[in-house]
Amino acid sequence: MxxxxxxxxxxxxxxxxxxxxxxxxxxxxxxxxxxxxxxxDVQLQTPLQVLSKDGELIAIFGERRRTPLxxxxxxxxxxxxxxxxxxxxxxxxxxxxxxxxxxxxxxxxxxxxxxxxxxxxxxxxxxxxxxxxxxxxxxxxxxxxxxxxxxxxxxxxxxxxxxxxxxxxxxxxxxxxxxxxxxxxxxxxxxxxxxxxxxxxxxxxxxxxxxxxxxxxxxxxxxxxxxxxxxxxxxxxxxxxxxxQKPLNVSYHAPQIEFSAPYVAEMARQYMFEKFGENAYTDGYKVYTTITKQDQLAANQSVQKHIIDYDIRHGYRGAEKILWKNNETPWDNEQIHQILSKYMCYNSMCPAVVLKATDKEATAVLTDKSHIVISFEGMKWARPYISDNRQGDFPKKVSDTLKAGQLIWVKKPADIWELAQIPGVNAALVSLNSDDGAIKAIIGGYDFNLSKFNRATQALRQLGSNIKPFIYTATLEKGLTMATLLNDAPIVRTAGSETWRPKNSPPTYEGPLRLRIGLGMSKNVMMVRALRAIGIDYAATYLERFGFPKENISHNESLALGSASFTPLQVARAYSVIANGGYLITPYLIERIENSNDNSIIYQHQPLIACHDCIDDPIATDSTPISLGNVEDIANESDNEEPEQGNLKSDDDLILPKINNTSDKNTATKYAPHTISSDIAFIMKDGLRTTVFGGPGWQGTAWRAKALGRKDVGGKTGTTNASKDVWFSGYGGNIVTTVWMGFDDHRRELGRTFRAEGGANTANPVWVDYMKIALKDVPVKEDIKPENVITVTIDQKTGLLPQSGADTMSEYFIKGTEPTHYATKEVGTEVTDSDGNTSELF
The missing domain is CATH 1.10.3810.10 (Biosynthetic peptidoglycan transglycosylase-like)
Known part of the structure; x- marks a missing residue:
């Protein structure tokens, strides 16, 4: 017990x-x-998603892939x-x-x-x-x-x-x-x-x-x-x-990306990281961009196609690497596999090692150890590259170019394997809605994996003739018209021991021409005379109306030929001012940002739009009419002729939301500043059509754009000295697109093959191929003529009122600027005697 x-x-x-x-x-x-x-109310760590305007997945950022259910x-x-x-x-x-x-x-x-x-x-x-x-x-x-x-x-x-x-x-x-x-x-x-x-x-x-x-x-x-x-x-x-009894039947499935837009995704990622830090990758944000799959893919295909076309035109630069020569012991399979595994594929171009080459074909091995055959048909393009301006003869047999032991690049676009090479040239494309600034497509280079440098928003390149519409717009503000005559004749300027001779391209001169022809045929010397007429400082200040940073604008006569440097994004924005009636829209890339955990919208962009129905006055400037008496005189240049390179602005953050915008709850429509009068914008926009459709007896530099089969397109070519930069910027419907092509190394020139590379034949085709897709479902836009713009019949040669109905055309004028004098009727100087013989009177 x-x-x-x-x-x-x-x-x-x-x-x-x-x-x-x-x-x-x-x-x-x-x-x-x-x-x-x-x-x-827990928020699970969910990766950052970047999506198109239509909600299609472009990219995912974050270590943890998660879709909460x-x-x-x-x-x-x-x-x-x-x-x-x-x-x-x-x-x-x-x-x-x-x-x-x-x-x-x-x-x-x-x-x-x-x-x-x-x-x-x-x-x-x-x-x-x-x-x-x-x-x-x-x-x-x-x-x-x-x-x-x-x-x-x-x-x-x-x-x-x-x-x-x-x-x-x-x-x-x-x-x-x-x-x-x-x-x-x-x-x-x-x-x-x-x-x-x-x-x-x-x-x-x-x-x-x-x-x-x-x-x-x-x-x-x-x-x-x-x-x-x-x-x-x-x-x-x-x-x-x-x-x-069932096998595992597993394989790795990466997140299903609907289409590739790496430069877009990277811009969105950088913005989200700057705003939210590391939480950007874990808090389940969805970033809806303004781009669409159709337009982005069209831009990507057009840029890549024409970069490759350029590269092929200029010849084969040789093998990526020589692993062994004819008199050396060939590498074994393991050595070859190891070297190939160090390379990745770029835009369907993959590395390969040539094992054997005969007159008719070459055998090569790929990274996956499979063997391929390259026939003469697949490499007949490969004439040797000598320089940017010279190429050798086309090969007559495969062994002229390919040898055993070469590490090369290959691709298979159709049924046969072809010799390829990673392009040295690069390009950028920016396309936006000219009415509100929404980016429709943006390409920052040939391949993001090769170079993450975004040339569309960061590359500052000289404009060449792409600048002419903006300076001509300034001349219209000063009282010149599209019928004003300017002399298309050589200019020689001597300052001390230096001589400046701006030239037309091609170097042909036709005497006095109307301003419309000078724009359409891109006459350089006429542009210099126009700049002299209005003054360099006035023109430089006027360029700011198009959104160009004043830090980038040069103050000398070379400004007329596009010596100033801007990004493709800045240029596209500037052309939008002309296309939308004079409104300085602000480009933007991010439509809205959502939190996927609760589907709340934490940011909704409110664009500044062009108001086509508003009656307001643009920003006032000195528009006192000027005389053409000084166009042969050297213009006064400010002391600071060229901007400091370190001060140039790329505005690569222009298209991303400002931090404090997220707190703006005002959803009322906001209008972009009206920086150019609608009258002048209408006339200049019509002038840019001339570069496409030309005029009686002459062809515009952008004639290739006629392939679009639309009447509402216009644009301007641009080529800098030695063809180091080529441009094409233009509009169709409410879409403005800018294309640039060149080398990242500013010393390199695009050169020539059977013809010189230029904005018309190098950049314009990129623009045309893209716009064929981008404009497919966009209705033709009919511009309504402003009340203050009148149509007057003029004499084609003099731009004055005609004496008769022969050799006349219609031209737009702002009321008060139309011609009041008649063209002088030419009188013949030949006489005929009673026997029918003719002779000169003088």
């Missing part, structure tokens, strides 16, 4: 001590624990597989599984370490959200306390939803949706029993059981999960037998 009393007292004391220890321990370990109710979106077979694998008593326990704890303690004592956690699904959620992964008693106690609290605040379904959304499945896949796609290319509701079992077995050891890296381990683990599902009656014996 005394022993019994002793035992009762002993156990009571133990119980009391245990209770006290538990209370003290609970209080001690609870004091710093987080509030589990935050899990009701609601519980009712998760198939029951997946839930059952997870319960069978991780926590068979999930629906019975209150957050901790006492049987599992006892088992874990037993194994821990036996192994002298806690290798078995005995954690329930609830505990795993608690650990992943609130605790560190360390294995210790203190962390385990905190985990248990949190699990108990979670079971009081959350339903079983909510806990399972958290688990299946947050758990790591390996291969950067977090959550069941991401894992389903990563390993099977499916959504969770499409998973079969064997696939669900495979995924359910991964969280325990994502790397060790990875089905791609360790298929045998993964298969064993999957079959174990299936047996657990059978034991717990989640599947039948027949289902088990069928599922266990």
């Amino acid at each position: 005394r022993v019994l009393k002793f035992l009762l007292k002993f156990f009571a004391g133990c119980f009391l001590c245990g209770l006290i220890i538990s209370i003290v321990g609970y209080a001690y370990y609870s004091k710093d624990l987080p509030d589990v109710t935050t899990l009701k 609601k519980y009712n979106q998760m198939p029951q077979i997946v839930v059952n597989a997870v319960i069978a694998t991780e926590d068979s008593r999930f629906h019975e326990h209150f957050g901790i599984d006492l049987i599992g704890i006892i088992r874990a303690m037993y194994i821990g004592v036996k192994q002298k370490g806690f290798s078995q956690g005995g954690s329930t699904i609830t505990q795993q959620v608690a650990k992943n959200f609130f605790l560190t992964p360390e294995k210790s008693i203190s962390r385990k106690v905190r985990e248990m306390i949190l699990a108990i609290r979670m079971e009081k605040e959350l339903s079983k379904n909510e806990i399972m939803e958290l688990y299946l959304n947050m758990i790591n499945f390996g291969s950067r896949a977090y959550g069941i949706a991401s894992a389903s796609y990563t390993f099977f290319g499916k959504t969770p509701d499409q998973l079969t029993i064997d696939e669900a079992a495979l995924l359910a077995g991964l969280p325990n050891a994502p790397s060790a059981f990875n089905p791609i890296s360790h298929p045998n381990r993964a298969l064993t683990r999957r079959n174990w999960v299936l047996s657990r599902m059978l034991d717990q009656s989640y599947i039948t014996q027949a289902q088990y037998k069928e599922a266990i």
